[in-house]
Amino acid sequence: MHLCSIPDSLWKLHLSTYENAIDVRGLNKYFGDKHVVKDLSLQVGRGEILGFLGPNGSGKTTAIRMLCGLLTPDSGEGHCLGYDITTQSDAIKREAGYMTQKFSYWEDLSIRENLDFVARVYELANRKHVVDEALETLGLTSRSSQLARSLSGGWKQRLALAACMLRHPKLLLLDEPTAGVDPNARRDFWEELHELASKGVSVLISTHYMDEAERCHKLAYIAYGNLLAKGSAQSIIEEQKLFTYEVTGERLMEISKVIEKDPAIEQTVIFGSTLHVSGKNSEAIEEVLKTQQFKSIPTSLEDVFIYLMKHTRDNYGESYEL
């Protein structure tokens, strides 16, 4: 039976019966013969914030587009807000809020006109009030008649976010919403996100910022279309069983070049005046580093992601032109 014919009272029933806001299994997407998303399975619970991470071109945007019905998966199945992603994308579009990576509001409309269009097209009650309120929270009331074109990059991003939140969706699909946004506004944004989550809103958010990754309840790391790690930041770090050492001293660049050749060293990353060295075998690393000044430190999320990215490039990456 088609959901659209179910009367209003049953609708609510339907909405309250889904368990996970996002629950997809085995999603695949090809562009030509390029396999962009491979067997992706994701679950996002109610009130959960899932961080979606991965290097450029790894398929994050493609995956999010499949979730909200903008791209048809070549195979796989699943539900968003209890609606089938392949057959009920109309309902998903109505109830989920999707924010595109690239600014995709109308630059030749004013800020207010853009918000007004959104309010009309989603048939929001109390349109004027809703738009006024959004302008107020954004702090753009005085500039509301300015064309969207004239906004700075960060402000465009904030406008898009406001437009997406306008109708209080139960699921937010945010594709790098804070790219180019200043730290202050980012902090406000994350506070609001956690507040929404506490009210039961589920969030899937892609980001390249490590501090943001740490603020998510759970993380999913995707590289070259493969989902490589899933879980809390802590569990992802533990899963990789990496040992990390911090080397201090002079000429870190040269040291890094030398020790990199040793098979025990999986990766070296320079962080300012220190060098992070990671690997799986702690004894072997300590042996390599014995002539240096070093100490053992906890492995960070960033170390793990760099490790994961390198590792998959070696395994899957050859066929990719980046």
Added chain:
Amino acid sequence: MSFSLNRWWAIVLKEFLQLKRDRVTFAMMVVLPIIQLALFGFAINTDPKHLPIAIVSYDESDFTRTILSSMQTSDYFAINTDYTTADEAQAALKKGEIQFILTIPSDFTKKLLRGEKPSILLEADATDPVTVSVALASIDGIAQQVAKKDLVGSLSTLWSQKNPFEIRVHRLYNPNSINQYNIIPGLMGTVMTMTLTMMTALAITRERERGTMENLLATPARPLEIMTGKIIPYVFIGLVQASLILFASHFVFGVPFNGSIVLVYTVALLFIAVNLTIGITISSLAQNMLQALQLTIFYFLPSILLSGFMFPFYGMPVWAQHIGEILPLTYFNRLIRGIILKDNDLAMLWPNIWPLLIIAVVMMTLAVKFYKKTLD
């Protein structure tokens, strides 16, 4: 989920605002008709063939048969045998199904033999003066041929007169053969075809190219709401263009206005709708704006050439007429000339109205069908 007027209205408002901000486009759509009017003040001469003619004959003899057969062989005329009475022929001429009526009076042969120089009446639909002048040039030759063939023996004295009989010509609807009378109303459809199709052809591809399509697709707006919403502002533009050309044709070029203004606007509105649906179909087919423009031109060229705007419709080869019959401009040209110059009424216009209705419905269906609801 059905058509939502709220969502539709959201799209309409958005398109109006965007059009308002796009000054260049706005100016182009108003200035273009004026430039074209100026350019097309001059006629394009052609050599039409096989123009449909009805014969109303009250006399039958060797002479009249010779006249008819030499007309047939002259290539300029194609005798239409469907209309043989004066009334039928007049109605067909008014509807534009035939271009000429030749009336042979009952005492023609008698007078000819007596050397009284009888006359034959040739009535011409002079809406398109080029057609008429070519046909008239050939008709003199026909008279000479008849004389040579049949006026032999004792009758040859008649031949020695310069003209054994006379062909009197009545130019109907455009008695002075003013080419502008034909060209200017025809220009109305041409300008509307060009600008309206192009603007709507860009409507969806523009969103795609600017990246706003992703946003539009993520909203619950339905394809039919988006497409009909997008063409509404151009309906108004089309009406402004039509008014401009009507105004100029009457007050600048002095084209007489015989028909009903309500009918003119009714058919103009229909024609606008047809072109907008064609434009929007192109828009949902094309991948980008360049393709949309190319497709528009691909549609526009045959429209100018084969619709009876540049060359008389019945003067074209049959295959070209068949192509012309699927072009909306063909019907609109007949409609607008029929109303402005010949005061046709709705019943007379109907044969040229229903094809437009069908084209509009088919095109809108195709547009919705081709519209891509995803980014694939």
